[in-house]
Amino acid sequence: MKAFILAAHGKVSMTEKEKPQTGYGELLVKIYAASLNHRDQWIREDRYPGIKTGVTIGSDGAGVVEAAGCTQDDSWVGKEVIINPNINWGPDPAAQSGDFQILGMPVDGTFAEYVKVACDRVHKKPDHLSMEQAAALPLGGLTAYRALFTNGGLKAGEKVLINGIGGGVAQFAFQFAMAAGAEVWVTSGQKGKIKFAAERGAKGGFLYTEENWPDEALKSTDRGFDLVIDSAGGDQLNQLIDVLQPGGRLVIYGATTGVPSSLNLRKIFWKQIRLQGSTMGNDKEFEEMLAFVSRHKIEPIMEEPLPFDRIEDALDKMKEGKQLGKLVVKMD
Numbered sequence: 001m002k003a004f005i006l007a008a009h010g011k012v013s014m015t016e017k018e019k020p021q022t023g024y025g026e027l028l029v030k031i032y033a034a035s036l037n038h039r040d041q042w043i044r045e046d047r048y049p050g051i052k053t054g055v056t057i058g059s060d061g062a063g064v065v066e067a068a069g070c071t072q073d074d075s076w077v078g079k080e081v082i083i084n085p086n087i088n089w090g091p092d093p094a095a096q097s098g099d100f101q102i103l104g105m106p107v108d109g110t111f112a113e114y115v116k117v118a119c120d121r122v123h124k125k126p127d128h129l130s131m132e133q134a135a136a137l138p139l140g141g142l143t144a145y146r147a148l149f150t151n152g153g154l155k156a157g158e159k160v161l162i163n164g165i166g167g168g169v170a171q172f173a174f175q176f177a178m179a180a181g182a183e184v185w186v187t188s189g190q191k192g193k194i195k196f197a198a199e200r201g202a203k204g205g206f207l208y209t210e211e212n213w214p215d216e217a218l219k220s221t222d223r224g225f226d227l228v229i230d231s232a233g234g235d236q237l238n239q240l241i242d243v244l245q246p247g248g249r250l251v252i253y254g255a256t257t258g259v260p261s262s263l264n265l266r267k268i269f270w271k272q273i274r275l276q277g278s279t280m281g282n283d284k285e286f287e288e289m290l291a292f293v294s295r296h297k298i299e300p301i302m303e304e305p306l307p308f309d310r311i312e313d314a315l316d317k318m319k320e321g322k323q324l325g326k327l328v329v330k331m332d
């Protein structure tokens with residue numbers, strides 16, 4: 001079968017691999033569509049922990065179950081499914097166990113014609129989504145759900161700022177917050193993306209490339225935001241603290257631009273700010289996220305799907321930050 005692997009440190013390539021054999025408790029899923037996460041680009045750049053060469057990358061996928069290695073789960077064969085990429089979260093809902101892994105490194109992932117997963121990793125594809133839309137959902141949807149609701153405690157009517165709306169996770173955070181009845185604001189490096197969000201109900205947006213955007217945000221929101229959701233990190237973190245209301249919450253799930261060179265600790269304690277880290281989500285949150293998406297008929301914001309052979313082009317686009325929402329590849 002065709003598979004897109006990490007061929008060497010810093011080098012990815014399309015190759016031929018043996019079709020996986022399922023063992024007891026495993027399912028073989030024929031992939032119809034897969035989606036990219038920034039994690040795949042970090043792996044390609046050799047900037048991710050636990051990297052192993054030869055592994056098929058890709059955490060997100062949707063397809064049809066072709067074979068079951070366990071008799072009690074034969075009922076899955078022929079069903080359209082999406083895959084939960086979270087492996088071994090463990091018993092504590094508050095944080096993942098030491099055995100936690102993510103599909104697509106160090107175990108073979110979804111950028112292949114077939115992937116082998118444990119029976120409890122598959123879920124019925126939401127009816128209102130196409131295969132391509134469903135493939136966009138798992139990792140980004142799960143991360144956004146936990147960041148906003150479990151860790152961010154978002155309530156209807158609150159003001160929330162989603163930093164960097166063009167991102168795959170960010171667009172889910174935007175859509176989930178809208179569906180939850182929050183007042184949603186966004187930032188972006190590109191005006192067109194702010195306009196796109198405003199047309200879909202965002203109250204307003206700010207160009208994070210403009211130095212005075214926090215002043216503008218404070219003026220527009222009367223004292224600032226209840227909640228800010230961020231994955232950019234870097235020195236901008238101090239600006240995100242500036243735009244929070246006293247008692248506000250900042251949830252961080254990434255550090256795309258690195259760590260801050262300094263952090264305004266005095267502002268954090270004086271304004272009674274809560275800083276909260278967030279990573280993916282547990283299995284219960286995955287199920288809740290799927291139910292939320294089905295209930296609100298949420299469709300991922302995504303670019304036009306590309307053929308599977310063009311994964312590298314899609315990764316290039318992600319590296320340059322040109323995309324709006326999720327990048328998806330589909331099998332022929």
Ligand SMILES: NC(=O)c1ccc[n+]([C@@H]2O[C@H](COP(=O)([O-])OP(=O)(O)OC[C@H]3O[C@@H](n4cnc5c(N)ncnc54)[C@H](OP(=O)(O)O)[C@@H]3O)[C@@H](O)[C@H]2O)c1
Pocket residue numbers: 036037038039042139140143163164165166167168169170187188189190193208231232236253254255256257278279280318321323325
């Ligand atoms: N902890 C976890 O479980 C978890 C899960 C998923 C992702 N992540 C991390 O979160 C980050 C985003 O992942 P993704 O898959 O959503 O990536 P992505 O689709 O590539 O999105 C990246 C987005 O980040 C925004 N951005 C870049 N520089 C920025 C800046 N200086 N200020 C504000 N926003 C900026 C851009 O938004 P605009 O285009 O609007 O400018 C860009 O589109 C990555 O670092 C990833 O590793 C962590």
